Amino acid sequence: MASGFGLTGGKSRCYDLWVDLAQCETEFKSGAIERSACQTKLADFIECLDHKRERARLEEIREEILQKNKGDPPRRPQRGLLALNQIE
Numbered sequence: 810m811a812s813g814f815g816l817t818g819g820k821s822r823c824y825d826l827w828v829d830l831a832q833c834e835t836e837f838k839s840g841a842i843e844r845s846a847c848q849t850k851l852a853d854f855i856e857c858l859d860h861k862r863e864r865a866r867l868e869e870i871r872e873e874i875l876q877k878n879k880g881d882p883p884r885r886p887q888r889g890l891l892a893l894n895q896i897e
Contacts, residue, residue: 823857830854 833847856862 823854826850826854826857 830847830850833842833850836842837844837847
């Protein structure tokens with residue numbers, strides 16, 4: 810993350826969040842704001858790196874779907890011409 814470059818040479822996906830966090834830390838060190846003001850920016854930056862909240866939410870949704878279907882096997886989405894024929 811030190812370089813700020815992504816895999817393809819452009820800006821990394823979390824770089825803007827890193828800049829916001831660094832600016833917030835600078836303001837904290839100068840005494841302009843409290844440390845707690847930077848906690849949400851830190852949480853957003855960490856979420857951008859590991860996606861823990863996103864995975865937890867997807868797991869909740871998956872569990873809700875399983876509870877709703879209760880024992881029915883999961884259906885596979887139809888693709889290609891078969892799916893086009895079933896639309897009509």
